[in-house]
Amino acid sequence: MKIPALCLIGLSLSVFAYAGIDIREYLDQGKKIVVIENELYKTVLVPEIARLPLSYVYKPTGHEMFAHPYKLSRPNKGFQYYGGVLDSLPWVDGKVNGKRLKPKGFLYSSPWNYTIGKDSGKAWFEGQTGFVYTDPENGDKSQLFFEKRITGYAQSAGLLMDYLIKNTGKTNARFSFAAHSRTAIAKYDKGDYFYAPGDRCHIYCMVNKELEAKGIKPPCWGPWPLSEAVELIPQKKLKTVLAFVPSNWCAIGDEKYKEALFFIAGPIDHAGRKDIMKMGIFMTNAGYVIEPSLTYSIDFISENWKDPHLTLVLKPGQECRFSLTLAVYQGISKREMPDISAVYPECVVMRPSTVTLESGKNRLDGKIAVSAKGVLEIKTGMRTLTRRELMPGLFDLSELGKFTFRDKRNFSLIFHSGNRRITLYKTSL
Helix, strand or coil: CCCCHHHCCCEEEEEEEECCEEEEEEEECCEEEEEEEECCEEEEEEHHHCEEEEEEEECCCCEECECCCCCCCCCCCCCCCCCEEEEEECCCEEEECCEECCCCECHHHCCCEEEEEEECCEEEEEEEEEEEEECCCCCCEEEEEEEEEEEEECCECCEEEEEEEEECCCCCEEECCEEEEEECCCCCCCCCEEECCCCEEEEEEEECHHHHHCCCCCCEEEECCCHHHHECCCCCCCCEEEEEEECCEEEEEECCCCEEEEEEECCEEECCEEECCEEEEEEECCCEEEEEECCCCCEECHHHHCCCCCCEEECCCCEEEEEEEEEEEECCCHHHHHHEEEECCCEEEEEEEEEECCCCCEEEEEEEEECECEEEEEEECCEEEEEEEECCEEEEHHHHCCECCCCCCEEEEEEEECCEEEEEEEEEC
16 A cells, blocks of 8 residues: 555655665645655655555565555544554553443544654654543553554664553543554455464453354464464455464465565563463454553453453552564565574574584574564684675575584684664584
């Protein structure tokens, strides 16, 4: 899907450019649009409706990563399905005495303040808002402050999103959170798939007779992968399943293009307590939504709201901090996803290993996919054996050739990108 025209025309308010990345702001039809762009992507942010981002176009393929059911020109009256990433706080949905709560929470209708700027090799957006809400269970007036900082880097397809949620009220604040993401690489296709590492999932809700026949009665824990939740099979008959996998990464992939959008989570710091992201997938007969979540329950349901495992509580003054990175990778197939042994915003590692040949020389087996420009280096001790410049895409480690170790010292495979130095593989022979 093309970026909405209002993002491309209008009155330019401000532009910063630095070393291959820029950030600019447009005013069009009374709406402020922020664009972050480098050689690899163009992403569009619309703060006043909390679509952060609304759009992400990956330039090497020209594919849009998000679906946009409604045009941006549609008036923002109540909740609208504009698409993109909509952070939903303090719930995604729910009802009290038969009356529906504000869908997707309050961020898209709350007033935002934000700044944009640039630093050494990166551009950033930082926005803040806050709201008061009534706890649907006990009637307390709760108050939350929300901050989101989005950073793009000059030679990387990764988009870092840092979050802060703080209780600025006088009572405890109970909530759930999900980065409600209407992803669709190019468009919804048969065979689009979801992948997250793990062996169990929390099945939250479903409309699926096949799963009912297996004795699954949500909410409950079940085995993972769950076939009904991992592949899009378009059909007329309504089918849905929403499941959460505790994992620090997940991916939505298009098998036709061998292209995947990864969601990579950092540790969650909930008032000093560490936690892991719950990677949610809402798979239907017509499409899917990715729901990286802080909790296994994202709607207000009375029995869930009181369960400390299904919601979060911040006491007055307490904070919750976490991060998500969006990164696009080319060349990875669905079949190769289980081979992934490590995920970073700049690269994905697929089971590297060292093979000793009959000649006594060695070579590396395995693959890496990179989302950023960089240099791959093989070292033994302080000695560099070989270096290879890499562009975004898939790289077979055997192409590095054969090499020998001096005195069989420590061996390491390192990827350098910008100011980052990532040790992908290390051993001693």
